[in-house]
Amino acid sequence: MALPPQSTSSETITIGLLGAGNVGAQVAKTLVEERELISARVGTPVRLLGVAVRDPEAPRDWRIPGELLTTDAEALVDRSDLVIELIGGMEPASALIERALRRGAAVVTGNKALLASRGAALNAIAAETGALLRFEASVGGAIPILRPIEESLSGDRITKVMGIVNGTTNYVLDQMDTTGAAFDDALEEAQKLGYAEADPTADVAGLDAAAKAAILGTLAFHAPFSFDDVYCEGITEVTRDDIEAAAASGYVVKLLAIAEKHTRNQAPGVVLRVHPTLLPRTHPLASVRGAFNAVFVVAENAGELMFYGQGAGGRPTSSAIMGDVVAVARRLRTPVPEAPTISREVHLPPLPLDKATTQYYIDMEVADREGVIAEIARVLADHHVSIESMRQPGSVTVEGEVEDSDNGAKVQVVTHLATEKDLRETVEELRGLDVVKTVNSVLRVEVEK
Numbered sequence: 452m453a454l455p456p457q458s459t460s461s462e463t464i465t466i467g468l469l470g471a472g473n474v475g476a477q478v479a480k481t482l483v484e485e486r487e488l489i490s491a492r493v494g495t496p497v498r499l500l501g502v503a504v505r506d507p508e509a510p511r512d513w514r515i516p517g518e519l520l521t522t523d524a525e526a527l528v529d530r531s532d533l534v535i536e537l538i539g540g541m542e543p544a545s546a547l548i549e550r551a552l553r554r555g556a557a558v559v560t561g562n563k564a565l566l567a568s569r570g571a572a573l574n575a576i577a578a579e580t581g582a583l584l585r586f587e588a589s590v591g592g593a594i595p596i597l598r599p600i601e602e603s604l605s606g607d608r609i610t611k612v613m614g615i616v617n618g619t620t621n622y623v624l625d626q627m628d629t630t631g632a633a634f635d636d637a638l639e640e641a642q643k644l645g646y647a648e649a650d651p652t653a654d655v656a657g658l659d660a661a662a663k664a665a666i667l668g669t670l671a672f673h674a675p676f677s678f679d680d681v682y683c684e685g686i687t688e689v690t691r692d693d694i695e696a697a698a699a700s701g702y703v704v705k706l707l708a709i710a711e712k713h714t715r716n717q718a719p720g721v722v723l724r725v726h727p728t729l730l731p732r733t734h735p736l737a738s739v740r741g742a743f744n745a746v747f748v749v750a751e752n753a754g755e756l757m758f759y760g761q762g763a764g765g766r767p768t769s770s771a772i773m774g775d776v777v778a779v780a781r782r783l784r785t786p787v788p789e790a791p792t793i794s795r796e797v798h799l800p801p802l803p804l805d806k807a808t809t810q811y812y813i814d815m816e817v818a819d820r821e822g823v824i825a826e827i828a829r830v831l832a833d834h835h836v837s838i839e840s841m842r843q844p845g846s847v848t849v850e851g852e853v854e855d856s857d858n859g860a861k862v863q864v865v866t867h868l869a870t871e872k873d874l875r876e877t878v879e880e881l882r883g884l885d886v887v888k889t890v891n892s893v894l895r896v897e898v899e900k
């Protein structure tokens with residue numbers, strides 16, 4: 452399919468869009484319908500040169516003018532000053548971005564999977580050729596989060612970034628919690644609403660959130676982290692029982708991505724982790740509903756900051772893409788020296804999960820006889836894990852002892868801060884006790900921001 456002739460005005464910034472799915476179709480709509488506004492914001496005319504698609508006949512959320520459609524993505528890349536990549540996945544997205552950067556064209560992308568595995572390499576190519584590479588849409592959808600970390604907080608020291616960064620899983624957990632929906636039904640709905648990845652396994656297995664944790668960690672700590680540095684557990688093992696038991700104890704289950712600097716008793720490093728987490732219902736992140744995202748950032752001087760907004764969906768994500776397009780196009784018009792997007796001045800290695808400290812919730816079935824609680828408490832104490840609260844559903848919460856109940860002997864313990872290593876050894880020993888029939892679930896708990 453032929454492309455329209457290239458702009459004759461050397462002033463005009465030409466844009467090539469790759470992919471016209473949930474996000475791409477919205478971006479095409481904005482570039483066509485709001486061309487004057489975007490050009491005014493940039494200060495130079497911008498023009499959508501073409502939209503590379505796999506199937507020109509495919510139905511789309513917005514009908515892209517036929518003369519813009521092409522199946523030759525490489526030719527479009529070679530003719531564009533600015534390339535927007537919204538195909539997703541590794542190939543051909545990676546090769547097309549690399550092709551654009553090598554010829555000095557600017558690139559805007561929302562492809563977190565690619566950035567979390569090849570981000571450092573792509574940034575190196577951009578640094579070599581002087582090309583611009585921006586990716587605000589890759590984390591938190593519409594929420595401005597990467598630029599505040601990179602620019603506004605660049606004079607401070609960030610110590611922790613923690614957030615709900617996957618809209619699909621937040622939608623699924625929220626539906627299960629508030630309407631009692633089944634996992635599969637809620638996921639199907641999230642797919643229909645355009646929140647999920649092309650393969651939603653990436654969402655429910657925590658991989659999408661892990662990619663975002665690597666990107667957030669890299670920018671927050673000025674050290675390169677990749678997907679492989681992130682400990683990752685998804686929500687597929689979270690049951691309705693877990694959610695109901697958590698609710699009965701005043702908690703809500705959320706999939707959190709956490710990147711935290713650890714310095715105590717060890718050389719400094721960063722633990723990056725994604726896992727289902729219990730939050731007290733009063734915690735600000737507990738009220739993040741549906742496909743919304745929220746990210747807490749803690750910095751030495753700024754203190755606590757919270758960023759909140761729509762984390763997924765074609766329209767919200769297109770806002771972040773367009774923000775990058777305008778920012779990058781302004782720079783194409785008036786070039787200024789670019790500082791490296793990913794600075795590497797700090798040697799801060801990724802640390803294994805064992806180095807993380809957090810609180811834990813342990814739910815177990817126990818024998819309904821005297822001395823059970825004392826035995827459980829002894830095992831925890833032996834491993835330096837102290838108890839914040841202990842509860843038996845259906846009976847009165849008491850300190851250190853649990854009353855018999857008609858509901859059978861179920862015991863739920865919330866610990867104080869403990870290391871993963873101590874916790875793991877504790878749970879292993881609890882499982883081996885005669886008085887413990889089963890350990891139903893072990894979930895991490897975040898009480899503080």
Ligand SMILES: NC(=O)c1ccc[n+]([C@@H]2O[C@H](COP(=O)([O-])OP(=O)(O)OC[C@H]3O[C@@H](n4cnc5c(N)ncnc54)[C@H](O)[C@@H]3O)[C@@H](O)[C@H]2O)c1
Pocket residue numbers: 469470471472473474475503504505506524536537538539540543561562563564588589592645646647648649762763764765768
């Ligand atoms: N949907 C969201 O809420 C959201 C939010 C933030 C970031 N993202 C990211 O944005 C990107 C796009 O997401 P999406 O939801 O629009 O995905 P999508 O699956 O709806 O769209 C991708 C489109 O690319 C097309 N495509 C595949 N191979 C192609 C090729 N070789 N040439 C041209 N087109 C090709 C597909 O046919 C599809 O229409 C992904 O990287 C995704 O992770 C999505």
Ligand SMILES: N[C@@H](CCO)C(=O)O
Pocket residue numbers: 589590591592616617618619620646647648654659762763764
């Ligand atoms: N699939 C992703 C899209 C936004 O990155 C999500 O559900 O959050």
Ligand code: NA
Pocket residue numbers: 587588589590591592593594595596597771
């Ligand atoms: Na964002």
